[in-house]
Amino acid sequence: MSAHFRPRWKVLLICLLVTALAAIPGCGTDDPVGAIDYDADLAYLSPEVLTGEEGVGIVYRRVKDTSAFLAGRDRPVLILLSDRFGALNRTATLLLEQLAYEYQGVIACLRAESSEHPDLMAFCQAGSAPCFALAEKGVLLRTTGGLSAIDEQQVRTMLEGLVSTAG
Structure with a gap:
Protein backbone atom coordinates (compact mmCIF):
# COMPACT_ATOMS: atom_id res chain seq x y z
CA MET A 1 0.00 0.00 0.00
CA SER A 2 2.88 2.38 0.67
CA ALA A 3 4.07 1.93 -2.93
CA HIS A 4 0.66 3.21 -4.04
CA PHE A 5 1.20 6.55 -2.26
CA ARG A 6 4.85 7.07 -3.29
CA PRO A 7 4.07 8.72 -6.69
CA ARG A 8 1.66 11.14 -5.00
CA TRP A 9 4.39 12.22 -2.57
CA LYS A 10 6.76 12.83 -5.47
CA VAL A 11 4.17 14.98 -7.21
CA LEU A 12 3.46 16.85 -3.98
CA LEU A 13 7.18 17.37 -3.35
CA ILE A 14 7.71 18.71 -6.87
CA CYS A 15 4.73 21.07 -6.51
CA LEU A 16 6.08 22.36 -3.20
CA LEU A 17 9.53 22.89 -4.70
CA VAL A 18 8.15 24.83 -7.67
CA THR A 19 6.01 26.97 -5.36
CA ALA A 20 8.97 27.68 -3.09
CA LEU A 21 11.17 28.70 -6.02
CA ALA A 22 8.46 30.98 -7.38
CA ALA A 23 8.19 32.68 -4.00
CA ILE A 24 11.91 33.51 -3.82
CA PRO A 25 12.39 37.18 -4.80
CA GLY A 26 14.01 37.52 -8.19
CA CYS A 27 13.46 33.88 -9.14
CA GLY A 28 11.42 33.56 -12.31
CA THR A 29 11.24 37.33 -12.86
CA ASP A 30 13.75 39.71 -14.35
CA ASP A 31 13.44 43.12 -12.75
CA PRO A 32 14.16 45.82 -15.34
CA VAL A 33 15.76 47.98 -12.62
CA GLY A 34 19.35 47.20 -11.75
CA ALA A 35 22.13 48.44 -9.52
CA ILE A 36 22.93 52.00 -8.47
CA ASP A 37 24.65 53.81 -11.35
CA TYR A 38 24.75 57.60 -11.40
CA ASP A 39 26.31 57.57 -14.89
CA ALA A 40 23.71 55.29 -16.49
CA ASP A 41 22.38 56.47 -19.84
CA SER A 46 14.53 56.00 -6.89
CA PRO A 47 13.71 57.78 -3.62
CA GLU A 48 15.51 55.70 -0.99
CA VAL A 49 16.77 56.00 2.56
CA LEU A 50 20.53 56.14 2.20
CA THR A 51 22.82 54.34 4.62
CA GLY A 52 24.13 56.74 7.23
CA GLU A 53 21.78 59.50 6.12
CA GLU A 54 18.62 60.84 7.66
CA GLY A 55 15.60 61.02 5.40
CA VAL A 56 15.20 60.10 1.77
CA GLY A 57 17.62 60.77 -1.05
CA ILE A 58 17.40 60.21 -4.79
CA VAL A 59 19.37 57.23 -6.09
CA TYR A 60 19.95 56.57 -9.80
CA ARG A 61 19.40 52.91 -10.68
CA ARG A 62 20.27 51.55 -14.12
CA VAL A 63 17.27 50.44 -16.20
CA LYS A 64 18.01 47.29 -18.19
CA ASP A 65 14.82 47.07 -20.27
CA THR A 66 12.93 50.23 -21.22
CA SER A 67 9.76 48.50 -22.45
CA ARG A 73 5.24 50.29 -13.30
CA ASP A 74 2.15 50.51 -11.10
CA ARG A 75 2.07 54.28 -11.50
CA PRO A 76 2.67 56.86 -14.25
CA VAL A 77 6.27 57.40 -15.41
CA LEU A 78 7.67 60.90 -15.92
CA ILE A 79 10.42 60.63 -18.53
CA LEU A 80 13.21 63.14 -19.08
CA LEU A 81 15.08 62.79 -22.34
CA SER A 82 18.21 64.86 -21.98
CA ASP A 83 21.44 65.62 -23.76
CA ARG A 84 24.31 64.99 -21.34
CA PHE A 85 26.27 67.95 -22.70
CA GLY A 86 23.31 70.21 -23.47
CA ALA A 87 22.98 73.64 -21.89
CA LEU A 88 19.66 72.75 -20.24
CA ASN A 89 20.65 69.28 -18.99
CA ARG A 90 21.52 70.27 -15.41
CA THR A 91 18.36 72.36 -14.96
CA ALA A 92 16.14 69.62 -16.38
CA THR A 93 17.82 66.92 -14.26
CA LEU A 94 17.47 68.98 -11.07
CA LEU A 95 13.76 69.46 -11.82
CA LEU A 96 13.32 65.72 -12.39
CA GLU A 97 15.10 64.97 -9.08
CA GLN A 98 12.86 67.46 -7.28
CA LEU A 99 9.71 65.90 -8.77
CA ALA A 100 10.95 62.37 -7.95
CA TYR A 101 11.26 63.47 -4.33
CA GLU A 102 7.98 65.43 -4.16
CA TYR A 103 5.89 62.78 -5.92
CA GLN A 104 7.51 59.64 -4.46
CA GLY A 105 5.04 56.78 -4.50
CA VAL A 106 2.82 58.68 -6.95
CA ILE A 107 4.96 58.75 -10.10
CA ALA A 108 8.14 57.00 -11.19
CA CYS A 109 10.86 59.13 -12.80
CA LEU A 110 13.10 57.99 -15.64
CA ALA A 126 10.46 64.36 -28.98
CA GLY A 127 11.91 66.45 -31.76
CA SER A 128 14.88 67.39 -29.61
CA ALA A 129 16.21 67.15 -26.07
CA PRO A 130 15.44 68.07 -23.41
CA CYS A 131 11.93 66.71 -23.44
CA PHE A 132 9.60 65.65 -20.64
CA ALA A 133 6.94 63.02 -21.29
CA LEU A 134 4.39 61.19 -19.19
CA ALA A 135 3.52 57.54 -19.84
CA GLU A 136 1.38 54.97 -18.10
CA LYS A 137 1.47 51.20 -18.69
CA GLY A 138 3.63 51.73 -21.77
CA VAL A 139 1.29 54.31 -23.36
CA LEU A 140 2.34 57.93 -23.95
CA LEU A 141 -0.10 60.31 -22.27
CA ARG A 142 1.51 63.74 -22.64
CA THR A 143 4.74 65.27 -23.93
CA THR A 144 6.43 68.66 -24.00
CA GLY A 145 8.11 67.88 -27.33
CA GLY A 146 11.53 69.52 -27.43
CA LEU A 147 12.16 72.42 -25.07
CA SER A 148 14.25 75.52 -25.73
CA ALA A 149 13.91 76.48 -22.05
CA ILE A 150 12.91 74.54 -18.95
CA ASP A 151 9.47 75.68 -17.83
CA GLU A 152 8.81 74.06 -14.46
CA GLN A 153 5.14 75.05 -14.54
CA GLN A 154 4.65 73.38 -17.93
CA VAL A 155 6.06 70.12 -16.55
CA ARG A 156 3.96 70.36 -13.37
CA THR A 157 0.86 71.01 -15.52
CA MET A 158 1.52 67.66 -17.26
CA LEU A 159 1.07 66.01 -13.86
CA GLU A 160 -2.19 67.78 -12.99
CA GLY A 161 -5.29 65.62 -13.02
CA LEU A 162 -3.15 62.51 -13.10
CA VAL A 163 -1.53 62.95 -9.73
CA SER A 164 -3.73 64.76 -7.25
CA THR A 165 -1.48 64.83 -4.20
CA ALA A 166 2.20 64.41 -3.62
CA GLY A 167 3.29 61.99 -0.89
Whole structure:
Protein backbone atom coordinates (compact mmCIF):
# COMPACT_ATOMS: atom_id res chain seq x y z
CA MET A 1 0.00 0.00 0.00
CA SER A 2 2.88 2.38 0.67
CA ALA A 3 4.07 1.93 -2.93
CA HIS A 4 0.66 3.21 -4.04
CA PHE A 5 1.20 6.55 -2.26
CA ARG A 6 4.85 7.07 -3.29
CA PRO A 7 4.07 8.72 -6.69
CA ARG A 8 1.66 11.14 -5.00
CA TRP A 9 4.39 12.22 -2.57
CA LYS A 10 6.76 12.83 -5.47
CA VAL A 11 4.17 14.98 -7.21
CA LEU A 12 3.46 16.85 -3.98
CA LEU A 13 7.18 17.37 -3.35
CA ILE A 14 7.71 18.71 -6.87
CA CYS A 15 4.73 21.07 -6.51
CA LEU A 16 6.08 22.36 -3.20
CA LEU A 17 9.53 22.89 -4.70
CA VAL A 18 8.15 24.83 -7.67
CA THR A 19 6.01 26.97 -5.36
CA ALA A 20 8.97 27.68 -3.09
CA LEU A 21 11.17 28.70 -6.02
CA ALA A 22 8.46 30.98 -7.38
CA ALA A 23 8.19 32.68 -4.00
CA ILE A 24 11.91 33.51 -3.82
CA PRO A 25 12.39 37.18 -4.80
CA GLY A 26 14.01 37.52 -8.19
CA CYS A 27 13.46 33.88 -9.14
CA GLY A 28 11.42 33.56 -12.31
CA THR A 29 11.24 37.33 -12.86
CA ASP A 30 13.75 39.71 -14.35
CA ASP A 31 13.44 43.12 -12.75
CA PRO A 32 14.16 45.82 -15.34
CA VAL A 33 15.76 47.98 -12.62
CA GLY A 34 19.35 47.20 -11.75
CA ALA A 35 22.13 48.44 -9.52
CA ILE A 36 22.93 52.00 -8.47
CA ASP A 37 24.65 53.81 -11.35
CA TYR A 38 24.75 57.60 -11.40
CA ASP A 39 26.31 57.57 -14.89
CA ALA A 40 23.71 55.29 -16.49
CA ASP A 41 22.38 56.47 -19.84
CA LEU A 42 18.96 55.16 -18.74
CA ALA A 43 18.16 55.51 -15.04
CA TYR A 44 15.23 55.24 -12.65
CA LEU A 45 15.36 57.96 -10.00
CA SER A 46 14.53 56.00 -6.89
CA PRO A 47 13.71 57.78 -3.62
CA GLU A 48 15.51 55.70 -0.99
CA VAL A 49 16.77 56.00 2.56
CA LEU A 50 20.53 56.14 2.20
CA THR A 51 22.82 54.34 4.62
CA GLY A 52 24.13 56.74 7.23
CA GLU A 53 21.78 59.50 6.12
CA GLU A 54 18.62 60.84 7.66
CA GLY A 55 15.60 61.02 5.40
CA VAL A 56 15.20 60.10 1.77
CA GLY A 57 17.62 60.77 -1.05
CA ILE A 58 17.40 60.21 -4.79
CA VAL A 59 19.37 57.23 -6.09
CA TYR A 60 19.95 56.57 -9.80
CA ARG A 61 19.40 52.91 -10.68
CA ARG A 62 20.27 51.55 -14.12
CA VAL A 63 17.27 50.44 -16.20
CA LYS A 64 18.01 47.29 -18.19
CA ASP A 65 14.82 47.07 -20.27
CA THR A 66 12.93 50.23 -21.22
CA SER A 67 9.76 48.50 -22.45
CA ALA A 68 9.49 46.28 -19.37
CA PHE A 69 10.09 49.28 -17.11
CA LEU A 70 7.41 51.42 -18.76
CA ALA A 71 4.84 48.62 -18.94
CA GLY A 72 5.56 47.21 -15.50
CA ARG A 73 5.24 50.29 -13.30
CA ASP A 74 2.15 50.51 -11.10
CA ARG A 75 2.07 54.28 -11.50
CA PRO A 76 2.67 56.86 -14.25
CA VAL A 77 6.27 57.40 -15.41
CA LEU A 78 7.67 60.90 -15.92
CA ILE A 79 10.42 60.63 -18.53
CA LEU A 80 13.21 63.14 -19.08
CA LEU A 81 15.08 62.79 -22.34
CA SER A 82 18.21 64.86 -21.98
CA ASP A 83 21.44 65.62 -23.76
CA ARG A 84 24.31 64.99 -21.34
CA PHE A 85 26.27 67.95 -22.70
CA GLY A 86 23.31 70.21 -23.47
CA ALA A 87 22.98 73.64 -21.89
CA LEU A 88 19.66 72.75 -20.24
CA ASN A 89 20.65 69.28 -18.99
CA ARG A 90 21.52 70.27 -15.41
CA THR A 91 18.36 72.36 -14.96
CA ALA A 92 16.14 69.62 -16.38
CA THR A 93 17.82 66.92 -14.26
CA LEU A 94 17.47 68.98 -11.07
CA LEU A 95 13.76 69.46 -11.82
CA LEU A 96 13.32 65.72 -12.39
CA GLU A 97 15.10 64.97 -9.08
CA GLN A 98 12.86 67.46 -7.28
CA LEU A 99 9.71 65.90 -8.77
CA ALA A 100 10.95 62.37 -7.95
CA TYR A 101 11.26 63.47 -4.33
CA GLU A 102 7.98 65.43 -4.16
CA TYR A 103 5.89 62.78 -5.92
CA GLN A 104 7.51 59.64 -4.46
CA GLY A 105 5.04 56.78 -4.50
CA VAL A 106 2.82 58.68 -6.95
CA ILE A 107 4.96 58.75 -10.10
CA ALA A 108 8.14 57.00 -11.19
CA CYS A 109 10.86 59.13 -12.80
CA LEU A 110 13.10 57.99 -15.64
CA ARG A 111 16.08 59.90 -17.09
CA ALA A 112 17.40 58.87 -20.50
CA GLU A 113 20.30 60.05 -22.61
CA SER A 114 18.59 61.05 -25.86
CA SER A 115 21.47 60.10 -28.17
CA GLU A 116 21.63 56.58 -26.67
CA HIS A 117 17.87 55.93 -26.84
CA PRO A 118 16.39 57.01 -30.20
CA ASP A 119 13.56 54.50 -29.68
CA LEU A 120 12.52 56.35 -26.52
CA MET A 121 12.83 59.69 -28.35
CA ALA A 122 10.40 58.37 -30.98
CA PHE A 123 8.04 56.95 -28.31
CA CYS A 124 7.97 60.36 -26.55
CA GLN A 125 7.48 62.19 -29.86
CA ALA A 126 10.46 64.36 -28.98
CA GLY A 127 11.91 66.45 -31.76
CA SER A 128 14.88 67.39 -29.61
CA ALA A 129 16.21 67.15 -26.07
CA PRO A 130 15.44 68.07 -23.41
CA CYS A 131 11.93 66.71 -23.44
CA PHE A 132 9.60 65.65 -20.64
CA ALA A 133 6.94 63.02 -21.29
CA LEU A 134 4.39 61.19 -19.19
CA ALA A 135 3.52 57.54 -19.84
CA GLU A 136 1.38 54.97 -18.10
CA LYS A 137 1.47 51.20 -18.69
CA GLY A 138 3.63 51.73 -21.77
CA VAL A 139 1.29 54.31 -23.36
CA LEU A 140 2.34 57.93 -23.95
CA LEU A 141 -0.10 60.31 -22.27
CA ARG A 142 1.51 63.74 -22.64
CA THR A 143 4.74 65.27 -23.93
CA THR A 144 6.43 68.66 -24.00
CA GLY A 145 8.11 67.88 -27.33
CA GLY A 146 11.53 69.52 -27.43
CA LEU A 147 12.16 72.42 -25.07
CA SER A 148 14.25 75.52 -25.73
CA ALA A 149 13.91 76.48 -22.05
CA ILE A 150 12.91 74.54 -18.95
CA ASP A 151 9.47 75.68 -17.83
CA GLU A 152 8.81 74.06 -14.46
CA GLN A 153 5.14 75.05 -14.54
CA GLN A 154 4.65 73.38 -17.93
CA VAL A 155 6.06 70.12 -16.55
CA ARG A 156 3.96 70.36 -13.37
CA THR A 157 0.86 71.01 -15.52
CA MET A 158 1.52 67.66 -17.26
CA LEU A 159 1.07 66.01 -13.86
CA GLU A 160 -2.19 67.78 -12.99
CA GLY A 161 -5.29 65.62 -13.02
CA LEU A 162 -3.15 62.51 -13.10
CA VAL A 163 -1.53 62.95 -9.73
CA SER A 164 -3.73 64.76 -7.25
CA THR A 165 -1.48 64.83 -4.20
CA ALA A 166 2.20 64.41 -3.62
CA GLY A 167 3.29 61.99 -0.89
